[in-house]
Amino acid sequence: MNLVVDVISDVICPWCFIGKRRLSNAISSLGDDAEIQVRWHPFQLNPTMPAEGITRREYRTRKFGSWERSQALDANVTAVGAAEGVSFSFDRVERTPNTVNAHRVNWLAGQRGAQDAVVESLFMAYFSHGLDIGDPKTLAQLAADAGLKRPDVERLLNSDDGMEEIAAGKAFSRQHNVSSVPFFIVNDEVLLSGAQPPETFLKAFKLAGGSTAGSPPGEVQ
Numbered sequence: 001m002n003l004v005v006d007v008i009s010d011v012i013c014p015w016c017f018i019g020k021r022r023l024s025n026a027i028s029s030l031g032d033d034a035e036i037q038v039r040w041h042p043f044q045l046n047p048t049m050p051a052e053g054i055t056r057r058e059y060r061t062r063k064f065g066s067w068e069r070s071q072a073l074d075a076n077v078t079a080v081g082a083a084e085g086v087s088f089s090f091d092r093v094e095r096t097p098n099t100v101n102a103h104r105v106n107w108l109a110g111q112r113g114a115q116d117a118v119v120e121s122l123f124m125a126y127f128s129h130g131l132d133i134g135d136p137k138t139l140a141q142l143a144a145d146a147g148l149k150r151p152d153v154e155r156l157l158n159s160d161d162g163m164e165e166i167a168a169g170k171a172f173s174r175q176h177n178v179s180s181v182p183f184f185i186v187n188d189e190v191l192l193s194g195a196q197p198p199e200t201f202l203k204a205f206k207l208a209g210g211s212t213a214g215s216p217p218g219e220v221q
Contacts, residue, residue, distance in 0.1 A: 097134025104162030
């Protein structure tokens with residue numbers, strides 16, 4: 001089975017982290033016979049976020065109406081994540097960052113064949129360790145730890161490289177009418193919205209593997 005899975009996500013989306021883990025579990029269950037390439041595409045949940053970000057409490061209170069409502073949602077996500085082996089430590093997260101630079105670093109990782117490792121590192125840094133992944137120095141260190149060359153990352157962050165890919169990501173999302181993430185596209189033919197369970201990914205893989213080239217995309221529920 002040879003497939004390509006395009007993932008549209010944001011690195012500050014907890015359900016994207018859960019979706020990544022569930023996708024990985026589905027792929028792992030196929031064994032060594034499956035060759036599945038996963039490509040990550042940028043989606044900004046907060047495109048107007050200030051470059052320096054804002055406190056998470058302020059952001060979540062604005063978004064959900066109260067800090068208490070935010071904490072209730074966090075508790076639900078934490079429970080779901082624990083079942084998937086994902087450790088959420090929302091109490092350690094002080095700031096909600098602007099994610100443009102994180103997406104640019106992820107684009108560079110895609111050029112270097114290290115995208116999965118970098119995406120995992122960014123999710124872990126933000127959700128499990130409470131690091132500010134909008135901070136260039138933090139990003140450079142995380143990317144280096146995940147296998148990129150730190151001077152390459154620093155050059156990227158001191159330039160406009162990757163901004164065209166951010167724009168392309170917006171166009172890609174519009175093309176598929178994506179309004180929420182995570183969103184998955186298998187072989188340009190089978191679509192999945194949300195952090196689906198592994199068995200739903202396996203169903204999508206089967207549909208894509210046996211589909212007729214050129215047929216219109218279909219969404220798996």
